[in-house]
Amino acid sequence: MEITFLGTSSGVPTRSRNVSSVALRLPQRAEIWLFDCGEGTQHQLQKSGLKSSQIRRIFVTHMHGDHTFGLMGLIASCGLAGSGQPIDIYGPKGLKEYLFAAAKYSYMNFGSRLKIHTVESGLLYEDKEFSISCQLLKHRVPAHGYRVVEKDRSGMFNLEKAQALGIPPGPIYGKLKQGEVVTLEDGRKINGKDLCGQPEIGRKFVYCTDTVFCDGAVELAQDADVLIHEATFAHQDADMAFEKMHSTTTMAAQVALLAGVKQLIMTHFSPRYAPGNPIQLDDLKQEAKAIFPQTKLAYDFYTHEIPRRREEKNKKVKVAT
């Protein structure tokens, strides 16, 4: 799982930061899932080296233009390039109507490969490897955060070791593979976990924007490996944050802290903190780190890999009783 930031400015593009978009690359299935798609996202994809032909799903947080105005161009270019992959787009009420209106007046025909889903808080999608859910946040217009959860993989069963222990063939193996404790006919108790490699814990990626501090974000971000949270404003501009229903650095850090995430990456910065201004992005970083040390600031084309992880020692182990 690899995250690439394609736009990290709020509202308007600046010379160095485009408006919102984040690509989540899933190398194991050669797919990209895109989160938001501000104007110029297809240009940023081109510069990043990511292949837009790999885009399989697009999740839209809310309908403000700095998160959506790149959708039509991207869809058109995916079609023109002849790649013709199916694309599922998820977003709030109005997204479907917007896309169909824009297509109509632009003489575009989506065909059948584009599916548009209107989201509500809850589970959106699930397959063998992943599930995605969303949660309503708190913005001037309906905005949803998204949570991608990779399912846990059980550790590899050591068949040789089982055979060496003289465990007779049969349904016992199934139980052992599940990590259960079984009693053999000769009275020996065998713990399946001793025969399995360490399970691999699925990764959790959470994307929260645009929102002022809210419980929904904390809930959505529980135990995430990476939480991307907007931090439009510095702490001292909290008035503006409340007025415009955006977050300050300290709100983002508090969400990370309360949700017990491993890494916070802040994004969606107001252009008012660009170099040359009294408060700058490094100040924003320090403010957040004072509350949540594992904080990074996103910048355009920053790529962050979420490593696979094994079960932790202190994690409660499931044992059959």
Add this chain to the structure above:
Amino acid sequence: MEITFLGTSSGVPTRSRNVSSVALRLPQRAEIWLFDCGEGTQHQLQKSGLKSSQIRRIFVTHMHGDHTFGLMGLIASCGLAGSGQPIDIYGPKGLKEYLFAAAKYSYMNFGSRLKIHTVESGLLYEDKEFSISCQLLKHRVPAHGYRVVEKDRSGMFNLEKAQALGIPPGPIYGKLKQGEVVTLEDGRKINGKDLCGQPEIGRKFVYCTDTVFCDGAVELAQDADVLIHEATFAHQDADMAFEKMHSTTTMAAQVALLAGVKQLIMTHFSPRYAPGNPIQLDDLKQEAKAIFPQTKLAYDFYTHEIPRRREEKNKKVKVAT
């Protein structure tokens, strides 16, 4: 009058060419008139150093997305930047509906400063200095070319010389300033033209895209100082040009020749001629130059100044009879 190309690729952006947009800067009034506005035009404006706060009019040729998908972002950014200048947008049927639909679903409010005009062939706008007309071209969907005409300015009247000739004060001066021949009471005939500097001929700028070769383009481009004409395809790809109703290089050159323009600048090139392909842009240039030598190829950020010009010697002079 200064032209800056902001996008010169057809259909999709490439790494070096964005989709269509051309800025016409009118330094005498600190205004920019924009022709087409593909996705990323506001980014290109930012890079070009042109001030989007100076944009006063936007002319849209047709509703294909590579000419329009940058409109909403640009309008939003002009508003957010607080510049709040009034903007008049001209374009075909459907433009108004498109913009209002996009605004509605994006929770945007244009307010009163945005005026959207639906164009039909003929005069669109006129003031003391300029007039703008448009003409239907020949594309898969309704597309209009635009012609900007600067009005002629009469030469400066030499008052000192008139007084030295002993011309008595009175309405005679008004006639002389118009370049008329007047007879003084003492019988002398004075030609007003001899007392006026050379008139300045207004400049003519014509923008034709998207279109296959058509008489409308020839008519619109009559005597233009600069004709910008699309040349999506090389001559050998004329089949595709006819099928998609785009122009080849030779069509663009023929329009320039038949219209008697001074300078042809070709744009809207298919990405198929990018470096590394069998036919390249230099080939397209040679094809056009064989027919119309005063041909240039546009590239992103290319700036072309249209100089003021004085009346030509062989031009018919208006003399009062």
